[in-house]
Amino acid sequence: MRKILLSFIILLSLSTFLSAKTYHWKKGTTFLSFLRNHGISQKLYYDLDNDDKELLAEIRAGQSYSIKKGKRQTTILIPTTDELQVKIVKRSKNRSKISLEPIPFEVLKGSIHLKVKKSVFRELYKKTHSKSLVASLKRAYSNKNLRKMKRGDTLTIFYEQKRRKGKAISSPKILASLITINKKKFYSYLANDGKYYDSLGREYRTVKKSFTPYLRPISRCRISSSFTHRRFHPILKRYKAHLGVDYAACRGTPIKATANGRIVRKGRRGGYGKCITIQHKNGLKSLYAHMSRYRKGLKVGSRVSQGTVIGYVGSTGRSTGPHLHFGMYRHGKAVNPARYVRVRRHQEIVNRLRGKEYRKLRKKVALYRNKFRRVTKTGGNPIFVRNGKYLLTKKEKRG
């Protein structure tokens, strides 16, 4: 029944489209002057609600509209938004009707199941030629790093997109999706509030969090050299231990104390150049080397709290370029600082559906259970995009 209705709407709009002439809204035309020019009573406009009047005021110069002249009546269709059009039916001067009507469109449903070979994004694009579908997938899994999906992982999605006269008039909307990463399943469902939830109605967000009481001494940097007991030294040209972490950063980047403590050493120290050592509790010491300069007012014995700026990145001592050498010592023995200042991606639940909304979601979950199974076997039915704007179903593509 829905299919018949749909084709009826298409036929109807097609027939209107074929026999109607297209015009463009002229600059400076108001809706009232438009009515006058076409011999239509202005009372039509004054009888409208304020909301409708406002909508009509939004018709812009250049907007295309159509006029279809029949034997007994003339029909004028002017789109006001992507979804609404003004319809004026004129019989005689005083027998006209105006109404706002939805512009007919179709909703195409698509489904896809694919096995990842290299990149899930590339393979999804290859299958559909839709960049916006790829963007939509990222939204559905905003808490996951899909780039890390590997060969053998899978993606299954159900989505829909609106089209009118063959053209896409909306971005694709993913309704339900399932990814498997290392055989682990992750579902994502679109709820009525326009957000994505897992099967149990939880919305997630990824936050970067430090799990230890130690702070990374500089922000916005990359590790250029890690802690190791055996490293080939670029200047000395021999193997040598590297008992710290090097953070590459611009000269002058502020260096912060990793935790509360007391400065126990400050000054030049051979290859380390200008450096500071801070004593913390639990027998821990931290070392900051190759500084360009110290922060003013600091001396041996000064107390610093976590995050206090103690100096600035430089290249003093034995160094190939501006960076911070950061070391940590437990009872005098070098330990890997990366273990102390680790920053991890962490999933946080930001919202949980409850009550009626939760029950609605669970219904969706039950509905899609079989659908997922079926699509996994058939490979799905994608909507194809041609020239970036025309949408085709599988059948139409073949035909």
Ligand SMILES: [Zn+2]
């Ligand atoms: Zn170093």
